[in-house]
Amino acid sequence: MNEGWIVGALAALLAASYVNIQVANSEGRDQAISRFFVPVLFGISLLVLWQGIVRGFNVPGVILPAPSDIWARFLASTSILWQDFVQTFVKGALSGYVMGAFAAFATALLVDRSDFLRRGILPVGNFMAALPIVGIAPILVMWFGFDWQSKAAVVVVMVFFPILVNTVEGLRATDMMQRDLMQTYAASYWQSLLKLRLPAAMPFIFNGLKVATTLALIGAIVAEFFGSPIRGMGFRISTEVGRLALDMVWAEILVAAIAGSAFYGAVALLESFVTFWHPSQRRSR
Amino acid sequence: ADDVTLQLKWVTQAQFAGYYVALDQGFYEEEGLNVTIKPGGPDIAPAQVIAGGGADVVLDWMPSALASREKGLPLVNIAQPFKSSGMMLTCWKDTGIEKPEDLKDKTIGVWFFGNEYPFLSWMSSLGIPTDGSEGGVTVLKQGFNVDPLLQRQADCISTMTYNEYWQVLDAGVTPEELITFKYEDQGVATLEDGIYVMEENLADPEFEDKMVRFVRASMKGWKWAEENSDDAAMIVLDNDETGAQTETHQKRMMGEIAKLTAGSNGALDEADYQRTVDTLLGGGSDPVITKEPEGAWTHQITDKALN
Amino acid sequence: MTDATMTAPARSTGFGRAVRGTWNAVFPVVVVVSVIFAIWYAACVPMNIKAALDQAERDGVIVNPAGATARDRRDMSAIGLAFKNPEQAGDTFVQERPRLPAPHQVARELWKTTGDMVLRGKAFSKRSLLYHAWVTLSATVLGFAMGTVGGVALAVGIVHSRVMNMSVMPWAIASQTIPILAIAPMIIVVLNSIGITGLIPKAMISAYLSFFPVTVGMVKGLRSPDGMQLDLLKTYSASQGETFWKLRLPSSMPYFFTSMKIGMAASLVGAIVGEMPTGAVAGLGARLLAGSYYGQTIQIWAALFSAAILAAVLVGVIGALQRMTLKKMGMVR
């Protein structure tokens, strides 16, 4: 045990919290810089705490590596990490996400046209959404092969229902008066869809799209556990655990966290452009 | 009684019959041991479990144990109940594969998670690249079962003589449709299912004594299992908590396992060890271990246990 | 008051209306499920035809196209083969390890491992899915409870503390991008090494997956009162505590239940995943894996469906709680 590390880490945590409290209660708290600074400092202080615990208690590297080791491994393995990222994120997660989103969207429009279908499909859909991915993945690997296609299929299954449910809900979210207005204009189905219901549904659709971002990445990674070519983030994680190369495992997790957050952030950014009018996007008070 | 926790490498099956028999027949109890057997699984790295203090003693394959040792986790082999390797490559005959050299350009399913080392060594000794380059094999990370072969997603898959091979046959495939390559026959066999502990514990006389008794009782179990094959399989079945194992499969497996443990009294054969190390060192561009290991095994326990 | 509101609809609308209401809810589902079954059966033929043909050939039957080997058939269209060999279509519904089991095969397996077990008085034997569902359920519920409590606590903190709001929220989102499912085994080992074993590690994975939806939903819910509702309490000079109990908490109830439903489903997935690295000895996850080791597709499907049924039941329980609570609060019209 090495008390110096632990005391140092705790001190850093306290100092960072103090600074954060000061910033959060200061005049400039709503400026972009503080919005960026506070969470980053918080994250750094957590990393310092992690480092302190690992070093302070001499935690073996095969149990939990220190952030500094992970970072070193990350820098040393960028080409492998990049190759895995392309395989899992770009080919598996992203393509599955796009296909799943389109499929969900098309289904939502179909379901929306008929009340009968809606009442029939949504409960079944909710049931299917509860099928655990760890059970579906081996089946889909068996059906779609070892390469990214089966991963994309798992992602499609995972993102389909959240987007479907949110879109259907969104398409019904217009208030009565807004719909009545369209009635008095004798607007056609497509006119009222394009001019009223789709715009009104956007906040809901984006909710589904945001949830789906994290699901997509996790789905693609986990699916690789059940068979994969010899590249990909999930492949690497499972293989390197067996080899006790935990620093590499965490380097992959780091990539996943960065990619996932960036993906989420990108969708959130798109949301703020599309639904600029929604009260949740207008920070005034 | 002294507590001992044993971490298996895989799920409860006849592969580990000796330990379950020793437990069931009271051999551990006779030695004053209170043994807990933890089943493994696809995501359990025994080396990691022992490093985390989750077990006192683990079963592992030697390639993976030696690799862990190089990673800084000082595992030591204290006994080796398995004399021979049960690993083989099982291929469809109709793909035109007749000899190892024909594997070029084929798709092959391989177990990873530390079990890939024997295969990689073999390929590099054949001079066949595995990194996807020209003239090499396409390697797939094979899942838990033999589906890739049955679905013809792979031309060959890794199988154990005692388990997966029979699953292929159970699926209706006839042996004539298949061609198999045993690692033993190819001269690239590596030691499987050895008993490993942490090096620093061995210095502790109390622990040493515990292990002596453990190995003695375990070997007694193994010999009992070899002689009473069907009863041993039933004992295993009784200990399977998933309720997914079947009697026929376990009995058959026990028969095959007995062939692998035959010829071992528990003490590691130095020649086998050396062959394993040489195979691994010959790993070409990406060797599993980079230098001759030191202190990776000891007869300290078996000497006391078996004499 | 409770009694009156609870019985009111039944009294005024009558039995007939209630039956019609149920029928309106059930009939579309029945139709959709029937269609799915029809498609499912139809899909079994091309999905399983190749194995059926291989087997038929081994049994000495000549299959079309004549002369083609199993190796050749691998690259042929399954639908085409199905049309060329109609006699083998029946074989695709009775295979022991089909690529796609037929619905009745799954149903039979489900019955064999549940109802039949009960009839034989072995409801909680190791081969009964009820036993495995029970094992999974206990970890799910414990993890769900931990995740919900944690999620609500975090949400309360975020709503009441500006620092927490600014610093924690982005990391809560980032935390969900970590593939916990992938590192669950390591987590179990780490927890074991600090002396946490048994049900708790599994439950912690469940909790990790379920806290996030609860936090997000509750932050939304606790912030749902509008400016006027908050201002009203300000004019009464109400304390933060009063504002929380009398305004924020009641207005968050609809959000709370919705996020609990999501959290419960996530928690179940967590429990199933958590079962694997604990040796996968018991529970629905262990069944899934065990089925997987031995290529028992039918067993996988049966375990899969029991997991979904379990999820549906759990979510249904929360839904019932939701209706009861909101009705008591007068928030359903």
Place this chain on the structure above:
Amino acid sequence: MNTTSQPVIVAEKLDLTFQTNDGPVQALRDVNLTINKGDFVSFIGPSGCGKTTFLRVVAALEHPTGGQISVNGMTPDEARRARAYGYVFQAAGLYPWRTIEKNIMLPLEIMGYSSDEQAEHVDRVLKMVDLEGFGKKYPWQLSGGMQQRASIARALAFDAGILLMDEPFGALDEIVRDHLNEQLLALWDRTGMTVGFVTHSIPEAVYLSTRIVVMSPRPGRITDVIESTLPRERPLDIRDTPEFLEIAHRVREGLRAGHAYDD
């Protein structure tokens, strides 16, 4: 000034009962009313007496459970499809993702006006409701009163033969209200359209209408129909004439009859 007696809206024995959890609610009972082309008919009555419901039945947003109604000799639904109505709702109901200008263009887009026409119409009605210069703002950037005016502009932007307005000026102050009253009268006079107008203000009803329908709740029904004797030409200060006060008094009496407190 075509004050021909051509009936536009004819309601006969109209009944409308809502089925609710607490039992049926008779929103309209036995309503008989004929509105002629060019009429300006105000509906006044206590909260819940069915004013909004009647307007909605006319616009085919609600279907009567009994009786007959025809609009321009067709069913309300056919009239709706023939785009006979402009409707101003009780709340503004602008689409928050469209600017004011775009909101006003909405019906024009749907009805297939050319973009030149659209721009022209928008300019005209924005001026009419005094919102020039606000066309490019989003609804939430305007005060409640301005939003309400924008929604009136939206209903005036296309040439509907029948204008139905549900308390359009409720959220406006008296001066703006007077101003818009004048504008509305001028527009009505110019176009000869038929107007159905719901209000809570007696002076407003008297000032604007050719006929005032007084309604009473539980069940919603017509209790009085008062013909205005005021001339078509109405300056604002007509409101101080005895004739005006006399009509206002009759309306107030009719209204009071529908209330509980007789003090």
Place this chain on the structure above:
Amino acid sequence: MNTTSQPVIVAEKLDLTFQTNDGPVQALRDVNLTINKGDFVSFIGPSGCGKTTFLRVVAALEHPTGGQISVNGMTPDEARRARAYGYVFQAAGLYPWRTIEKNIMLPLEIMGYSSDEQAEHVDRVLKMVDLEGFGKKYPWQLSGGMQQRASIARALAFDAGILLMDEPFGALDEIVRDHLNEQLLALWDRTGMTVGFVTHSIPEAVYLSTRIVVMSPRPGRITDVIESTLPRERPLDIRDTPEFLEIAHRVREGLRAGHAYDD
């Protein structure tokens, strides 16, 4: 009754500027006003002139960016903590999970009244706004007008020295409005409380107030303060007296000055 000249609300050179995305909005500029104990002060003016904002500043819901304001000799914030205010918002804002009764009890619970007192107060105010028998209903089971009356009852349920009402009667029809106006006057007379009252209706302002503050927008400011010469005792038909009409005329002139159209 006590018409002493003890100042309750004193505003001096009050400024309030909102910072918005489109730049600053001067909601209040250089507002000077003294309200004495027992005064009934109405605020009237076009949409967006700062009436609501001024009331909110008094109740410490908004903080001025310049100038001084004191309430009962304290800062508004201190007065708020001393529970000096009853506030009726522009919309009803009842809590949907509480019955009407429970909604009215809300402030009483917070201020620590005993449950006997609570029940008694609720009964009293429910009667005052004619909602006896509706105490056990939920807000959504009532019409908009009834909800608004419940929210008035809520503000009257506890004994606040200062009652601030933001267009409380906007959603009500004229008859109900007259009735509540009478009730409010009686209550004010009985309790001697100080009332700040926002309205869009000139007759209402004149009928109720001892003083009428006319405001004008962009920037929000006071353009006129009219003292009422009417007696404290005011039957409804006082509205037909020349004195009343004269005051109403002055208010209308003041208001018109704040508008653009000079027709």
